[in-house]
Amino acid sequence: MSLPEKGRGIEELLAEISRLRQDDLPVRGGKVTAYVYDTGRPEVHEAAARAYFEMLEVNTLDPTAFPSVVEMERQVVGAVAGLLGGGSGIFTSGGTESIMLAVKAARDSRPAGGPARMVVPVTAHPAFHKAAHYLGVAVDAVPVDPVTFRASVAAVEEAITSDTVLVVASAPSYPQGVVDPVAEIAAVAAARGVLCHVDACVGGWLLPWLREAGAQVPPFDLSVPGVTSISCDLHKFGYSPKGASVVLFADPALRRRAYFASAAWPGYTVINATVQSSKSAGPLGGAWATFQALGREGYLELGRATLAAARRLREGIAGIPGLRVLGDPESALVAFGSAEVDVFVLSDEARRRGWFLQPQLSYAGIPANIHVTVTGVTLHGVEAMLEVIAESAEAARERGPVTLPDGLVELVAGLDLDALDDAAFGELAASVGVDLGGSGQPEMAVVNAVLDALPADRREAVLVRFLSVIYT
Numbered sequence: 001m002s003l004p005e006k007g008r009g010i011e012e013l014l015a016e017i018s019r020l021r022q023d024d025l026p027v028r029g030g031k032v033t034a035y036v037y038d039t040g041r042p043e044v045h046e047a048a049a050r051a052y053f054e055m056l057e058v059n060t061l062d063p064t065a066f067p068s069v070v071e072m073e074r075q076v077v078g079a080v081a082g083l084l085g086g087g088s089g090i091f092t093s094g095g096t097e098s099i100m101l102a103v104k105a106a107r108d109s110r111p112a113g114g115p116a117r118m119v120v121p122v123t124a125h126p127a128f129h130k131a132a133h134y135l136g137v138a139v140d141a142v143p144v145d146p147v148t149f150r151a152s153v154a155a156v157e158e159a160i161t162s163d164t165v166l167v168v169a170s171a172p173s174y175p176q177g178v179v180d181p182v183a184e185i186a187a188v189a190a191a192r193g194v195l196c197h198v199d200a201c202v203g204g205w206l207l208p209w210l211r212e213a214g215a216q217v218p219p220f221d222l223s224v225p226g227v228t229s230i231s232c233d234l235h236k237f238g239y240s241p242k243g244a245s246v247v248l249f250a251d252p253a254l255r256r257r258a259y260f261a262s263a264a265w266p267g268y269t270v271i272n273a274t275v276q277s278s279k280s281a282g283p284l285g286g287a288w289a290t291f292q293a294l295g296r297e298g299y300l301e302l303g304r305a306t307l308a309a310a311r312r313l314r315e316g317i318a319g320i321p322g323l324r325v326l327g328d329p330e331s332a333l334v335a336f337g338s339a340e341v342d343v344f345v346l347s348d349e350a351r352r353r354g355w356f357l358q359p360q361l362s363y364a365g366i367p368a369n370i371h372v373t374v375t376g377v378t379l380h381g382v383e384a385m386l387e388v389i390a391e392s393a394e395a396a397r398e399r400g401p402v403t404l405p406d407g408l409v410e411l412v413a414g415l416d417l418d419a420l421d422d423a424a425f426g427e428l429a430a431s432v433g434v435d436l437g438g439s440g441q442p443e444m445a446v447v448n449a450v451l452d453a454l455p456a457d458r459r460e461a462v463l464v465r466f467l468s469v470i471y472t
């Protein structure tokens with residue numbers, strides 16, 4: 001795009017946005033089972049959008065200039081603390097930022113600098129690896145139980161060293177939706193004088209409602225002895241517009257370790273609770289309005305619907321020949337695998353039928369599988385989803401697994417990516433039938449099969465290159 005010479009009218013711009021979005025996955029309706037969270041109640045999303053717009057240009061940079069930000073944040077964080085065992089919190093832009101701040105607080109709690117490490121189960125979200133990378137903390141990855149997919153307490157305990165600043169548990173972990181043994185992990189951390197963060201980005205605003213609706217949910221929040229911080233995303237099961245999460249600290253002194261201040265320049269003094277400095281208060285307004293529009297009753301009803309849909313989905317998948325649900329998830333995230341059909345082909349088949357089912361690569365002994373995030377809107381379409389899964393599984397069985405050209409994986413594994421420019425990488429992809437510039441409904445099975453066959457560090461290098469190519 002080039003900057004237009006003269007300004008353009010709003011109607012024309014909206015028409016263009018609509019054209020730009022024509023190949024996007026739909027954000028409403030329940031046919032996209034990752035990335036988006038739909039209540040199925042347009043009036044709630046409308047309230048959030050209007051409040052977001054109302055706060056759009058308020059800058060949270062200076063809370064003394066915009067006291068509305070402080071009041072709204074206190075209310076939102078207070079509501080989250082009320083549900084998750086108390087504590088002092090920060091409103092952040094998302095799970096990654098909440099986790100980043102928890103890791104920073106832990107790192108900066110070390111008395112005398114020195115090396116800092118954290119113990120992270122392999123099923124924990126990559127946000128911990130990202131935080132570690134940005135903050136100079138080393139990761140000690142520990143395995144999960146191969147049947148339940150829950151973190152191994154013994155492995156966590158064994159991995160703690162005198163340099164460990166943080167131990168992580170997930171409630172639930174994203175890949176299989178299971179809750180780690182939080183109480184046991186927090187206890188071993190506390191016994192060694194180490195902080196423990198619970199990543200409840202997915203479960204913080206879901207599990208309490210599922211529990212109230214009748215699900216068996218073990219204790220996982222700040223009321224558990226030894227848990228020192230917890231993250232809870234509102235732009236997931238809080239159903240807020242994107243850009244909304246809360247991180248809570250059991251001790252206000254720990255929260256202060258997450259903050260940053262600088263007076264080391266001749267400009268305005270900088271005090272930041274978050275990674276970002278200037279930022280819109282829109283997401284805060286959106287989260288606040290979503291809480292107000294749904295209320296306790298609304299969230300509980302959504303929790304009931306979500307629980308019913310997740311149960312039906314698990315039971316239905318178990319009845320489809322060749323498919324099996326992985327683990328026994330307490331949450332509304334369901335993963336299924338198959339020893340008989342190629343799940344990457346199944347995912348493409350579902351996409352052709354108008355449904356997005358998220359493929360997950362094999363890792364750490366866990367087989368490739370398909371992930372479904374069940375939300376409040378899923379229940380009314382759960383039978384249709386099951387039909388599509390069954391049909392797609394059958395179609396994948398007929399098509400057979402992806403066969404990769406001989407030597408392709410070895411070729412990609414051995415590529416010297418530094419010696420290839422983006423154009424050459426794009427041409428290489430095209431030569432094996434992968435169009436990196438394509439849009440619409442991409443066939444991803446070949447790409448996923450190649451990635452699946454590579455070790456994690458090669459997957460990462462290829463993915464970075466892919467990003468660079470698509471933004472060229």
Ligand SMILES: Cc1ncc(COP(=O)(O)O)c(C=O)c1O
Nearest residue numbers: 094095096125127174199201202
């Ligand atoms: C368990 C868990 N933690 C953290 C995150 C990161 O959240 P975000 O994408 O909001 O940064 C996710 C995202 O899916 C998640 O599932």
